[in-house]
Amino acid sequence: MALHAPEVRATPPAPPAAPPRKPGRRRRALLPWMFAGPAAALFGLFFLYPLGASLIQSFTTEQDGATKWVGLDQYRRMLDDPAFTDSLLNTGLILIVQVPVMIALALLLAGLLNQSWLRFRSTWRAIYFLPAVTTLVAYAVVFQVLLKTDGGLANQALAAVGIDTVDWLNDPTWARVALIASLTWRWTGYNAVILLAGLQAIGKEQYEAAAIDGASAFTTYRKVIVPQLRPVILFCVVTSTIGTLQLFDENYVLTRGGPDNATLTPVVYLYKVGFQQLDFGYAAAIAWVVVVIIAAISCAQYFLFGRERRR
Template identity: 50%
Template sequence: MSVAVTGRRRDENSGNPHRDTAALADAGRRRAKRASARRKAVPYLLLAPALLTFAVFKAYPILDSLRISTTTGAGAATRGAGMSNYQRLVHDPLFWQALRNTAEILVVQVPLMLALALLLALGINSALVKWRAVWRLGIFMPAVTGLVATGVMFGFLLDKDSGALNWLLNGVGLGKVDWLGSGSGARMAVVLVLTWHYTGYNAVIYLAGLQGVPKDLYEAAMVDGAGPVRRFRSITVPALRPIILFTVVLSSIGTLQLFDEPYILTRGGPDNATLTVSMYLYENGFHYFDFGYASAIAYALTLLVVILGVVQMRLMGDRDK
Protein backbone atom coordinates (compact mmCIF):
# COMPACT_ATOMS: atom_id res chain seq x y z
CA MET A 1 0.00 0.00 0.00
CA SER A 2 2.84 2.41 0.84
CA VAL A 3 4.42 1.61 -2.51
CA ALA A 4 1.18 2.55 -4.31
CA VAL A 5 0.90 5.86 -2.41
CA THR A 6 4.53 6.70 -3.16
CA GLY A 7 4.01 6.01 -6.90
CA ARG A 8 0.90 8.18 -6.95
CA ARG A 9 2.79 11.10 -5.35
CA ARG A 10 5.63 10.71 -7.85
CA ASP A 11 3.13 10.93 -10.72
CA GLU A 12 1.53 14.03 -9.20
CA ASN A 13 4.88 15.72 -8.72
CA SER A 14 6.17 14.92 -12.19
CA GLY A 15 2.99 16.19 -13.95
CA ASN A 16 1.69 15.34 -17.40
CA PRO A 17 4.59 15.11 -19.89
CA HIS A 18 2.32 16.09 -22.85
CA ARG A 19 1.06 19.15 -21.00
CA ASP A 20 4.65 20.24 -20.20
CA THR A 21 5.68 19.88 -23.82
CA ALA A 22 2.72 21.98 -25.03
CA ALA A 23 3.48 24.71 -22.47
CA LEU A 24 7.12 24.85 -23.59
CA ALA A 25 6.04 25.06 -27.22
CA ASP A 26 3.62 27.91 -26.46
CA ALA A 27 6.33 29.78 -24.56
CA GLY A 28 8.71 29.33 -27.48
CA ARG A 29 6.15 30.66 -29.95
CA ARG A 30 5.50 33.69 -27.75
CA ARG A 31 9.22 34.42 -27.55
CA ALA A 32 9.55 34.03 -31.32
CA LYS A 33 6.62 36.44 -31.90
CA ARG A 34 8.13 39.01 -29.52
CA ALA A 35 11.50 38.72 -31.25
CA SER A 36 9.86 39.07 -34.67
CA ALA A 37 7.88 42.12 -33.50
CA ARG A 38 11.08 43.73 -32.19
CA ARG A 39 12.86 43.07 -35.49
CA LYS A 40 9.95 44.61 -37.43
CA ALA A 41 9.87 47.63 -35.13
CA VAL A 42 13.57 48.45 -35.57
CA PRO A 43 13.22 50.15 -39.03
CA TYR A 44 10.32 52.28 -37.76
CA LEU A 45 12.28 53.29 -34.68
CA LEU A 46 15.22 54.30 -36.86
CA LEU A 47 12.92 56.27 -39.18
CA ALA A 48 11.01 57.89 -36.33
CA PRO A 49 13.38 60.90 -35.86
CA ALA A 50 13.31 61.73 -39.58
CA LEU A 51 9.55 61.24 -39.80
CA LEU A 52 8.98 63.38 -36.72
CA THR A 53 11.23 66.12 -38.09
CA PHE A 54 9.42 66.01 -41.43
CA ALA A 55 6.03 66.17 -39.72
CA VAL A 56 6.96 69.14 -37.52
CA PHE A 57 9.00 71.22 -39.96
CA LYS A 58 7.48 70.23 -43.33
CA ALA A 59 4.05 68.62 -43.20
CA TYR A 60 2.59 70.82 -40.46
CA PRO A 61 3.67 74.16 -42.05
CA ILE A 62 2.37 73.04 -45.45
CA LEU A 63 -1.03 72.04 -44.06
CA ASP A 64 -1.26 75.04 -41.75
CA SER A 65 -0.45 77.41 -44.62
CA LEU A 66 -3.54 76.04 -46.38
CA ARG A 67 -5.58 77.14 -43.37
CA ILE A 68 -3.81 80.51 -43.29
CA SER A 69 -4.64 81.06 -46.97
CA THR A 70 -8.31 81.25 -45.96
CA THR A 71 -7.67 84.02 -43.41
CA THR A 72 -6.89 87.72 -43.51
CA GLY A 73 -5.18 90.10 -41.13
CA ALA A 74 -2.33 89.30 -38.75
CA GLY A 75 -1.89 88.50 -35.10
CA ALA A 76 -4.96 89.09 -32.93
CA ALA A 77 -6.74 90.68 -35.92
CA THR A 78 -6.66 87.46 -37.95
CA ARG A 79 -10.09 86.40 -39.14
CA GLY A 80 -11.57 84.01 -41.63
CA ALA A 81 -11.71 85.11 -45.24
CA GLY A 82 -12.92 82.01 -47.06
CA MET A 83 -11.79 81.98 -50.70
CA SER A 84 -11.39 85.75 -50.97
CA ASN A 85 -7.58 85.54 -51.15
CA TYR A 86 -7.80 83.23 -54.16
CA GLN A 87 -10.40 85.49 -55.76
CA ARG A 88 -8.07 88.42 -55.17
CA LEU A 89 -5.36 86.64 -57.17
CA VAL A 90 -7.53 86.67 -60.27
CA HIS A 91 -7.87 90.46 -60.20
CA ASP A 92 -4.36 91.35 -58.96
CA PRO A 93 -2.34 92.94 -61.82
CA LEU A 94 0.94 92.65 -59.90
CA PHE A 95 0.49 88.90 -59.53
CA TRP A 96 -0.11 88.51 -63.25
CA GLN A 97 2.87 90.71 -64.05
CA ALA A 98 5.06 88.62 -61.75
CA LEU A 99 3.76 85.46 -63.42
CA ARG A 100 4.41 86.93 -66.87
CA ASN A 101 7.97 87.95 -65.92
CA THR A 102 8.65 84.48 -64.55
CA ALA A 103 7.27 82.84 -67.68
CA GLU A 104 9.37 85.03 -69.99
CA ILE A 105 12.54 84.20 -68.06
CA LEU A 106 11.65 80.50 -68.09
CA VAL A 107 10.92 80.35 -71.84
CA VAL A 108 14.30 81.95 -72.67
CA GLN A 109 16.55 80.63 -69.95
CA VAL A 110 15.66 76.93 -69.70
CA PRO A 111 16.11 76.03 -73.40
CA LEU A 112 19.26 78.18 -73.66
CA MET A 113 20.82 76.67 -70.54
CA LEU A 114 20.00 73.06 -71.44
CA ALA A 115 21.22 73.48 -75.03
CA LEU A 116 24.55 74.86 -73.79
CA ALA A 117 24.76 72.09 -71.19
CA LEU A 118 24.24 69.42 -73.85
CA LEU A 119 26.87 71.00 -76.11
CA LEU A 120 29.35 71.11 -73.24
CA ALA A 121 28.65 67.49 -72.38
CA LEU A 122 29.11 66.41 -76.00
CA GLY A 123 32.39 68.32 -76.20
CA ILE A 124 33.79 66.88 -72.98
CA ASN A 125 32.66 63.38 -73.96
CA SER A 126 34.50 63.67 -77.28
CA ALA A 127 37.49 61.46 -77.76
CA LEU A 128 39.54 64.52 -78.72
CA VAL A 129 39.23 66.07 -75.25
CA LYS A 130 41.88 65.20 -72.67
CA TRP A 131 41.82 65.80 -68.92
CA ARG A 132 38.11 65.09 -68.86
CA ALA A 133 37.92 65.13 -65.06
CA VAL A 134 39.46 68.62 -64.95
CA TRP A 135 36.96 69.97 -67.48
CA ARG A 136 34.09 68.36 -65.58
CA LEU A 137 35.23 69.98 -62.35
CA GLY A 138 35.68 73.35 -64.03
CA ILE A 139 32.18 73.53 -65.51
CA PHE A 140 30.62 72.30 -62.28
CA MET A 141 32.26 74.94 -60.05
CA PRO A 142 29.63 77.68 -60.66
CA ALA A 143 26.93 75.34 -59.34
CA VAL A 144 28.56 75.22 -55.89
CA THR A 145 28.93 79.01 -55.71
CA GLY A 146 26.49 80.65 -53.32
CA LEU A 147 23.53 82.33 -54.99
CA VAL A 148 24.00 85.52 -52.99
CA ALA A 149 27.68 85.68 -53.94
CA THR A 150 26.75 85.03 -57.57
CA GLY A 151 24.21 87.86 -57.55
CA VAL A 152 26.63 90.31 -55.98
CA MET A 153 29.39 89.36 -58.43
CA PHE A 154 27.16 89.85 -61.48
CA GLY A 155 25.88 93.10 -59.99
CA PHE A 156 29.44 94.43 -60.24
CA LEU A 157 30.05 92.92 -63.68
CA LEU A 158 26.84 94.38 -65.14
CA ASP A 159 27.09 97.83 -63.56
CA LYS A 160 26.41 100.53 -66.15
CA ASP A 161 29.31 102.84 -65.25
CA SER A 162 32.03 100.58 -63.83
CA GLY A 163 31.01 97.08 -64.88
CA ALA A 164 33.48 94.84 -66.69
CA LEU A 165 30.98 93.93 -69.41
CA ASN A 166 30.37 97.56 -70.42
CA TRP A 167 34.12 98.16 -70.29
CA LEU A 168 34.56 95.38 -72.87
CA LEU A 169 31.77 96.80 -75.02
CA ASN A 170 33.45 100.19 -74.96
CA GLY A 171 36.70 98.55 -75.92
CA VAL A 172 35.22 97.24 -79.18
CA GLY A 173 33.46 100.50 -80.00
CA LEU A 174 30.00 99.66 -78.73
CA GLY A 175 28.11 101.87 -76.32
CA LYS A 176 27.29 101.13 -72.72
CA VAL A 177 24.21 99.10 -71.96
CA ASP A 178 22.10 99.78 -68.89
CA TRP A 179 21.72 96.10 -68.07
CA LEU A 180 20.00 96.58 -64.73
CA GLY A 181 18.20 99.84 -65.51
CA SER A 182 15.87 98.70 -68.30
CA GLY A 183 13.20 96.03 -68.16
CA SER A 184 14.46 93.84 -71.00
CA GLY A 185 18.10 94.29 -69.97
CA ALA A 186 17.35 93.33 -66.37
CA ARG A 187 15.50 90.18 -67.44
CA MET A 188 18.39 89.22 -69.71
CA ALA A 189 20.77 89.81 -66.80
CA VAL A 190 18.75 87.36 -64.71
CA VAL A 191 18.83 84.88 -67.58
CA LEU A 192 22.61 85.32 -67.83
CA VAL A 193 23.11 84.68 -64.10
CA LEU A 194 20.91 81.59 -64.10
CA THR A 195 22.60 80.20 -67.19
CA TRP A 196 26.08 80.72 -65.75
CA HIS A 197 25.14 79.16 -62.43
CA TYR A 198 23.27 76.03 -63.56
CA THR A 199 24.65 75.11 -67.00
CA GLY A 200 27.57 73.13 -65.60
CA TYR A 201 25.32 71.23 -63.22
CA ASN A 202 23.13 70.01 -66.08
CA ALA A 203 26.16 69.37 -68.29
CA VAL A 204 27.55 66.92 -65.73
CA ILE A 205 24.19 65.11 -65.70
CA TYR A 206 24.19 64.89 -69.50
CA LEU A 207 27.81 63.75 -69.49
CA ALA A 208 26.94 60.87 -67.18
CA GLY A 209 24.15 59.88 -69.56
CA LEU A 210 26.41 60.08 -72.61
CA GLN A 211 28.99 57.84 -71.00
CA GLY A 212 26.29 55.22 -70.56
CA VAL A 213 25.43 55.04 -74.27
CA PRO A 214 27.09 51.94 -75.85
CA LYS A 215 29.84 52.93 -78.29
CA ASP A 216 28.87 49.99 -80.50
CA LEU A 217 25.77 51.90 -81.59
CA TYR A 218 27.86 54.82 -82.86
CA GLU A 219 30.30 52.49 -84.60
CA ALA A 220 27.49 50.61 -86.33
CA ALA A 221 25.91 53.90 -87.42
CA MET A 222 29.22 55.11 -88.83
CA VAL A 223 29.59 51.87 -90.78
CA ASP A 224 26.12 52.48 -92.23
CA GLY A 225 27.23 55.94 -93.33
CA ALA A 226 25.40 58.04 -90.72
CA GLY A 227 26.94 61.47 -90.16
CA PRO A 228 27.32 63.32 -86.85
CA VAL A 229 23.91 65.00 -87.07
CA ARG A 230 22.14 61.74 -87.91
CA ARG A 231 23.94 59.92 -85.08
CA PHE A 232 22.94 62.69 -82.68
CA ARG A 233 19.29 62.53 -83.71
CA SER A 234 18.97 58.76 -83.95
CA ILE A 235 21.18 57.60 -81.07
CA THR A 236 22.10 60.37 -78.64
CA VAL A 237 18.73 62.08 -78.24
CA PRO A 238 16.68 58.86 -77.77
CA ALA A 239 19.23 57.55 -75.28
CA LEU A 240 19.16 60.81 -73.30
CA ARG A 241 15.38 61.32 -73.44
CA PRO A 242 14.75 60.35 -69.77
CA ILE A 243 17.64 62.58 -68.64
CA ILE A 244 16.47 65.47 -70.83
CA LEU A 245 12.98 65.13 -69.37
CA PHE A 246 14.44 65.16 -65.86
CA THR A 247 16.49 68.30 -66.46
CA VAL A 248 13.66 70.12 -68.24
CA VAL A 249 11.18 69.44 -65.42
CA LEU A 250 13.70 70.23 -62.68
CA SER A 251 14.88 73.43 -64.36
CA SER A 252 11.34 74.61 -65.04
CA ILE A 253 10.31 74.05 -61.43
CA GLY A 254 13.41 75.89 -60.22
CA THR A 255 12.72 78.85 -62.51
CA LEU A 256 9.10 79.10 -61.40
CA GLN A 257 10.42 79.40 -57.83
CA LEU A 258 13.00 82.00 -58.84
CA PHE A 259 13.87 84.39 -56.02
CA ASP A 260 17.54 84.84 -55.09
CA GLU A 261 19.02 86.13 -58.34
CA PRO A 262 16.49 88.89 -59.18
CA TYR A 263 16.24 89.86 -55.51
CA ILE A 264 20.00 90.42 -55.25
CA LEU A 265 20.41 92.00 -58.69
CA THR A 266 17.39 94.26 -59.09
CA ARG A 267 15.02 93.87 -56.10
CA GLY A 268 12.35 93.18 -58.73
CA GLY A 269 12.94 96.38 -60.67
CA PRO A 270 13.06 98.39 -62.69
CA ASP A 271 9.34 99.12 -62.51
CA ASN A 272 8.61 95.48 -61.47
CA ALA A 273 10.19 94.18 -64.70
CA THR A 274 11.96 91.35 -62.84
CA LEU A 275 9.38 90.78 -60.12
CA THR A 276 8.80 87.02 -59.87
CA VAL A 277 6.01 85.08 -58.19
CA SER A 278 8.26 84.04 -55.30
CA MET A 279 9.37 87.63 -54.77
CA TYR A 280 5.77 88.84 -54.77
CA LEU A 281 4.94 86.12 -52.24
CA TYR A 282 7.83 87.27 -50.05
CA GLU A 283 6.78 90.92 -50.24
CA ASN A 284 3.21 90.19 -49.19
CA GLY A 285 4.27 87.91 -46.38
CA PHE A 286 7.26 89.71 -44.87
CA HIS A 287 6.81 93.33 -45.96
CA TYR A 288 3.06 93.76 -45.62
CA PHE A 289 2.51 90.81 -43.20
CA ASP A 290 -0.45 89.66 -45.26
CA PHE A 291 0.24 86.00 -44.60
CA GLY A 292 -3.15 84.84 -45.85
CA TYR A 293 -2.61 86.31 -49.31
CA ALA A 294 1.02 85.14 -49.36
CA SER A 295 -0.13 81.58 -48.57
CA ALA A 296 -2.69 81.80 -51.38
CA ILE A 297 0.09 82.83 -53.77
CA ALA A 298 2.17 79.89 -52.56
CA TYR A 299 -0.61 77.41 -53.30
CA ALA A 300 -1.27 78.99 -56.69
CA LEU A 301 2.43 78.61 -57.49
CA THR A 302 2.34 74.98 -56.34
CA LEU A 303 -0.60 74.33 -58.65
CA LEU A 304 1.28 75.91 -61.58
CA VAL A 305 4.34 73.75 -60.84
CA VAL A 306 2.21 70.59 -60.81
CA ILE A 307 0.41 71.50 -64.04
CA LEU A 308 3.65 72.37 -65.84
CA GLY A 309 5.31 69.17 -64.64
CA VAL A 310 2.39 67.01 -65.80
CA VAL A 311 2.30 68.73 -69.21
CA GLN A 312 6.04 68.25 -69.70
CA MET A 313 5.82 64.61 -68.65
CA ARG A 314 3.02 64.07 -71.16
CA LEU A 315 4.80 65.82 -74.00
CA MET A 316 8.29 64.43 -73.43
CA GLY A 317 7.60 61.09 -71.75
CA ASP A 318 8.18 57.65 -73.20
CA ARG A 319 6.21 57.61 -76.44
CA ASP A 320 6.44 53.84 -76.74
CA LYS A 321 4.04 53.31 -73.86
Protein backbone atom coordinates (compact mmCIF):
# COMPACT_ATOMS: atom_id res chain seq x y z
CA MET A 1 0.00 0.00 0.00
CA ALA A 2 1.47 3.30 -1.15
CA LEU A 3 2.00 6.06 1.38
CA HIS A 4 1.00 9.59 0.43
CA ALA A 5 2.81 12.67 1.86
CA PRO A 6 0.53 15.01 3.76
CA GLU A 7 -0.72 17.93 1.71
CA VAL A 8 1.09 21.17 2.58
CA ARG A 9 -0.87 24.31 2.02
CA ALA A 10 0.99 27.51 1.08
CA THR A 11 0.79 30.27 3.69
CA PRO A 12 -0.61 33.44 2.15
CA PRO A 13 1.80 36.42 2.21
CA ALA A 14 1.39 38.94 5.01
CA PRO A 15 -0.29 42.17 4.00
CA PRO A 16 2.11 45.09 3.52
CA ALA A 17 2.65 47.39 6.49
CA ALA A 18 0.57 50.52 6.42
CA PRO A 19 2.58 53.63 5.53
CA PRO A 20 3.22 56.05 8.39
CA ARG A 21 0.52 58.64 8.77
CA LYS A 22 1.52 62.03 7.54
CA PRO A 23 0.74 65.01 9.72
CA GLY A 24 -2.55 66.60 8.92
CA ARG A 25 -2.87 69.80 6.94
CA ARG A 26 -3.68 71.82 10.02
CA ARG A 27 -0.65 70.49 11.85
CA ARG A 28 1.62 71.30 8.90
CA ALA A 29 0.22 74.82 8.82
CA LEU A 30 0.97 75.27 12.51
CA LEU A 31 4.59 74.11 12.32
CA PRO A 32 6.02 77.45 11.05
CA TRP A 33 4.18 79.33 13.80
CA MET A 34 5.66 77.02 16.41
CA PHE A 35 9.10 78.28 15.41
CA ALA A 36 8.15 81.88 14.69
CA GLY A 37 5.76 82.22 17.60
CA PRO A 38 8.27 83.19 20.32
CA ALA A 39 9.89 85.84 18.11
CA ALA A 40 6.45 87.15 17.07
CA ALA A 41 5.38 87.32 20.73
CA LEU A 42 8.49 89.27 21.71
CA PHE A 43 8.05 91.58 18.71
CA GLY A 44 4.46 92.30 19.69
CA LEU A 45 5.29 92.77 23.37
CA PHE A 46 8.30 95.06 22.98
CA PHE A 47 7.49 96.86 19.69
CA LEU A 48 3.85 96.74 18.60
CA TYR A 49 2.37 97.28 22.06
CA PRO A 50 4.58 100.31 22.92
CA LEU A 51 3.94 101.69 19.43
CA GLY A 52 0.19 101.48 19.84
CA ALA A 53 0.32 102.74 23.42
CA SER A 54 2.35 105.80 22.40
CA LEU A 55 -0.11 106.58 19.60
CA ILE A 56 -3.03 106.50 22.04
CA GLN A 57 -1.01 108.52 24.56
CA SER A 58 -0.43 111.27 21.98
CA PHE A 59 -4.19 112.02 22.15
CA THR A 60 -4.22 112.32 25.95
CA THR A 61 -2.85 114.51 28.70
CA GLU A 62 -2.35 114.20 32.45
CA GLN A 63 -4.50 116.45 34.65
CA ASP A 64 -4.59 116.09 38.43
CA GLY A 65 -3.12 112.61 38.21
CA ALA A 66 -5.77 111.40 35.76
CA THR A 67 -5.49 110.72 32.05
CA LYS A 68 -7.77 112.89 29.93
CA TRP A 69 -8.58 112.45 26.24
CA VAL A 70 -7.81 115.69 24.36
CA GLY A 71 -7.98 114.54 20.74
CA LEU A 72 -5.71 116.52 18.41
CA ASP A 73 -4.87 119.22 20.96
CA GLN A 74 -1.30 117.96 21.41
CA TYR A 75 -0.70 118.18 17.66
CA ARG A 76 -2.26 121.66 17.48
CA ARG A 77 0.01 122.67 20.34
CA MET A 78 3.04 121.96 18.15
CA LEU A 79 1.94 124.62 15.66
CA ASP A 80 2.33 127.32 18.33
CA ASP A 81 5.44 125.89 19.99
CA PRO A 82 8.51 127.99 19.05
CA ALA A 83 10.93 125.40 20.46
CA PHE A 84 9.52 122.67 18.23
CA THR A 85 9.68 125.03 15.24
CA ASP A 86 13.32 125.80 16.07
CA SER A 87 14.10 122.09 16.25
CA LEU A 88 12.69 121.52 12.76
CA LEU A 89 14.55 124.54 11.35
CA ASN A 90 17.81 123.35 12.91
CA THR A 91 17.32 119.90 11.43
CA GLY A 92 16.57 121.41 8.02
CA LEU A 93 19.74 123.51 8.21
CA ILE A 94 21.83 120.45 9.03
CA LEU A 95 20.26 118.56 6.12
CA ILE A 96 20.90 121.38 3.66
CA VAL A 97 24.53 121.96 4.70
CA GLN A 98 25.93 118.80 6.22
CA VAL A 99 24.47 116.06 4.03
CA PRO A 100 25.59 117.49 0.63
CA VAL A 101 29.06 118.30 1.98
CA MET A 102 29.41 114.83 3.49
CA ILE A 103 28.24 113.04 0.31
CA ALA A 104 30.60 115.12 -1.85
CA LEU A 105 33.54 114.30 0.44
CA ALA A 106 32.52 110.63 0.50
CA LEU A 107 32.47 110.56 -3.33
CA LEU A 108 35.97 112.03 -3.51
CA LEU A 109 37.24 109.67 -0.83
CA ALA A 110 35.68 106.63 -2.51
CA GLY A 111 37.26 107.61 -5.82
CA LEU A 112 40.66 107.91 -4.14
CA LEU A 113 40.34 104.58 -2.34
CA ASN A 114 39.41 102.92 -5.64
CA GLN A 115 42.65 103.89 -7.37
CA SER A 116 44.88 100.97 -8.32
CA TRP A 117 48.08 102.91 -7.61
CA LEU A 118 47.14 103.47 -3.95
CA ARG A 119 49.19 101.25 -1.65
CA PHE A 120 47.70 99.64 1.49
CA ARG A 121 44.18 100.29 0.24
CA SER A 122 42.60 97.91 2.75
CA THR A 123 44.34 99.71 5.61
CA TRP A 124 43.16 103.11 4.43
CA ARG A 125 39.59 101.85 4.06
CA ALA A 126 39.63 100.51 7.60
CA ILE A 127 41.02 103.81 8.93
CA TYR A 128 38.34 105.91 7.24
CA PHE A 129 35.58 103.52 8.33
CA LEU A 130 36.81 103.48 11.94
CA PRO A 131 34.81 106.56 13.09
CA ALA A 132 31.57 104.78 12.12
CA VAL A 133 32.18 102.01 14.67
CA THR A 134 33.05 104.46 17.45
CA THR A 135 30.27 104.79 20.00
CA LEU A 136 28.20 107.94 19.60
CA VAL A 137 28.66 109.21 23.14
CA ALA A 138 32.41 108.52 23.14
CA TYR A 139 33.17 110.50 20.02
CA ALA A 140 30.82 113.32 21.10
CA VAL A 141 32.73 113.60 24.39
CA VAL A 142 36.02 113.69 22.45
CA PHE A 143 34.72 116.58 20.32
CA GLN A 144 33.50 118.32 23.46
CA VAL A 145 37.05 118.18 24.85
CA LEU A 146 38.62 119.25 21.55
CA LEU A 147 36.29 122.25 21.19
CA LYS A 148 36.53 123.60 24.74
CA THR A 149 36.86 127.36 24.79
CA ASP A 150 39.72 127.31 27.29
CA GLY A 151 42.43 124.78 26.58
CA GLY A 152 40.72 122.94 23.74
CA LEU A 153 42.98 121.58 21.01
CA ALA A 154 41.08 123.45 18.28
CA ASN A 155 41.61 126.83 19.95
CA GLN A 156 45.24 125.99 20.69
CA ALA A 157 45.77 125.32 16.97
CA LEU A 158 44.07 128.61 16.08
CA ALA A 159 46.17 130.50 18.62
CA ALA A 160 49.32 129.00 17.12
CA VAL A 161 48.57 130.72 13.79
CA GLY A 162 47.46 133.99 15.39
CA ILE A 163 43.66 133.56 15.22
CA ASP A 164 41.46 134.60 18.11
CA THR A 165 39.81 132.01 20.33
CA VAL A 166 36.46 130.73 19.11
CA ASP A 167 33.66 129.94 21.58
CA TRP A 168 32.67 126.77 19.77
CA LEU A 169 29.99 125.42 22.07
CA ASN A 170 28.49 128.60 23.54
CA ASP A 171 27.95 130.70 20.43
CA PRO A 172 24.85 129.73 18.38
CA THR A 173 26.56 129.95 15.00
CA TRP A 174 29.75 128.17 16.01
CA ALA A 175 27.78 125.53 17.91
CA ARG A 176 26.03 124.62 14.65
CA VAL A 177 29.39 124.54 12.88
CA ALA A 178 30.81 122.25 15.58
CA LEU A 179 27.84 119.89 15.32
CA ILE A 180 28.04 119.75 11.51
CA ALA A 181 31.79 119.14 11.66
CA SER A 182 31.41 116.28 14.14
CA LEU A 183 28.69 114.62 12.07
CA THR A 184 30.76 114.96 8.89
CA TRP A 185 33.81 113.44 10.58
CA ARG A 186 31.88 110.43 11.80
CA TRP A 187 29.78 109.53 8.76
CA THR A 188 31.92 110.48 5.74
CA GLY A 189 33.98 107.29 5.88
CA TYR A 190 30.86 105.17 6.34
CA ASN A 191 29.25 106.57 3.19
CA ALA A 192 32.57 106.39 1.33
CA VAL A 193 32.74 102.62 1.90
CA ILE A 194 29.19 102.22 0.53
CA LEU A 195 30.03 104.35 -2.52
CA LEU A 196 33.27 102.41 -2.95
CA ALA A 197 31.28 99.20 -3.26
CA GLY A 198 29.25 100.86 -6.01
CA LEU A 199 32.41 102.01 -7.78
CA GLN A 200 33.86 98.52 -7.76
CA ALA A 201 30.72 97.22 -9.48
CA ILE A 202 31.43 99.41 -12.53
CA GLY A 203 33.31 97.44 -15.20
CA LYS A 204 36.79 98.51 -16.29
CA GLU A 205 35.71 98.45 -19.93
CA GLN A 206 33.64 101.59 -19.34
CA TYR A 207 36.70 103.47 -18.15
CA GLU A 208 38.62 102.20 -21.16
CA ALA A 209 35.84 103.26 -23.56
CA ALA A 210 35.83 106.76 -22.04
CA ALA A 211 39.62 106.96 -22.40
CA ILE A 212 39.43 105.90 -26.06
CA ASP A 213 36.87 108.67 -26.66
CA GLY A 214 39.34 111.17 -25.22
CA ALA A 215 37.40 111.97 -22.06
CA SER A 216 39.35 113.52 -19.21
CA ALA A 217 39.32 112.05 -15.72
CA PHE A 218 36.84 114.70 -14.53
CA THR A 219 34.53 114.12 -17.52
CA THR A 220 34.69 110.35 -17.01
CA TYR A 221 33.79 110.76 -13.37
CA ARG A 222 30.92 113.15 -14.12
CA LYS A 223 29.50 111.49 -17.25
CA VAL A 224 30.20 107.80 -16.64
CA ILE A 225 30.69 107.08 -12.94
CA VAL A 226 28.25 109.42 -11.15
CA PRO A 227 25.18 108.46 -13.28
CA GLN A 228 25.77 104.78 -12.53
CA LEU A 229 26.25 105.55 -8.85
CA ARG A 230 22.93 107.40 -8.69
CA PRO A 231 21.05 104.63 -6.80
CA VAL A 232 23.92 104.29 -4.32
CA ILE A 233 24.16 108.06 -3.85
CA LEU A 234 20.41 108.21 -3.34
CA PHE A 235 20.63 105.48 -0.70
CA CYS A 236 23.36 107.39 1.16
CA VAL A 237 21.39 110.65 0.98
CA VAL A 238 18.16 109.09 2.25
CA THR A 239 19.78 107.14 5.10
CA SER A 240 21.77 110.23 6.11
CA THR A 241 18.57 112.28 6.11
CA ILE A 242 16.78 109.74 8.30
CA GLY A 243 19.76 109.64 10.66
CA THR A 244 19.72 113.44 10.91
CA LEU A 245 16.02 113.46 11.77
CA GLN A 246 16.84 111.03 14.59
CA LEU A 247 19.82 113.06 15.78
CA PHE A 248 20.21 112.97 19.56
CA ASP A 249 23.53 111.80 21.01
CA GLU A 250 25.90 114.28 19.40
CA ASN A 251 24.05 117.51 20.04
CA TYR A 252 22.83 116.42 23.47
CA VAL A 253 26.37 115.60 24.67
CA LEU A 254 27.97 118.61 22.98
CA THR A 255 25.52 121.41 23.76
CA ARG A 256 22.34 119.93 25.34
CA GLY A 257 20.51 121.45 22.37
CA GLY A 258 21.76 124.98 23.10
CA PRO A 259 22.80 127.66 23.16
CA ASP A 260 19.39 129.36 22.67
CA ASN A 261 18.06 126.18 20.99
CA ALA A 262 20.64 126.60 18.21
CA THR A 263 21.32 122.86 18.03
CA LEU A 264 17.95 121.62 19.28
CA THR A 265 16.52 118.75 17.23
CA PRO A 266 13.09 117.08 17.50
CA VAL A 267 14.43 114.02 19.34
CA VAL A 268 16.33 116.13 21.89
CA TYR A 269 13.21 118.25 22.39
CA LEU A 270 11.16 115.06 22.75
CA TYR A 271 13.54 113.89 25.48
CA LYS A 272 13.30 117.20 27.34
CA VAL A 273 9.51 117.29 27.15
CA GLY A 274 9.05 113.66 28.14
CA PHE A 275 11.75 113.02 30.72
CA GLN A 276 12.43 116.47 32.15
CA GLN A 277 8.99 118.08 31.99
CA LEU A 278 7.17 114.70 32.33
CA ASP A 279 4.68 115.73 29.63
CA PHE A 280 4.45 112.29 28.05
CA GLY A 281 1.38 112.99 25.93
CA TYR A 282 3.05 115.88 24.13
CA ALA A 283 6.30 113.90 23.82
CA ALA A 284 4.39 111.03 22.18
CA ALA A 285 2.83 113.47 19.71
CA ILE A 286 6.29 114.82 18.80
CA ALA A 287 7.54 111.27 18.30
CA TRP A 288 4.70 110.48 15.90
CA VAL A 289 5.31 113.63 13.88
CA VAL A 290 8.94 112.53 13.49
CA VAL A 291 7.72 109.05 12.46
CA VAL A 292 5.46 110.57 9.79
CA ILE A 293 8.33 112.69 8.41
CA ILE A 294 10.64 109.66 8.26
CA ALA A 295 7.90 107.56 6.63
CA ALA A 296 7.40 110.23 3.96
CA ILE A 297 11.13 110.18 3.17
CA SER A 298 11.10 106.38 3.02
CA CYS A 299 8.20 106.47 0.55
CA ALA A 300 10.16 108.95 -1.57
CA GLN A 301 13.11 106.56 -1.45
CA TYR A 302 10.93 103.67 -2.64
CA PHE A 303 9.50 105.79 -5.46
CA LEU A 304 12.92 106.93 -6.66
CA PHE A 305 14.39 103.41 -6.55
CA GLY A 306 11.34 102.12 -8.40
CA ARG A 307 11.86 104.70 -11.09
CA GLU A 308 15.50 103.62 -11.41
CA ARG A 309 14.41 99.98 -11.89
CA ARG A 310 11.86 100.89 -14.56
CA ARG A 311 14.43 102.70 -16.69
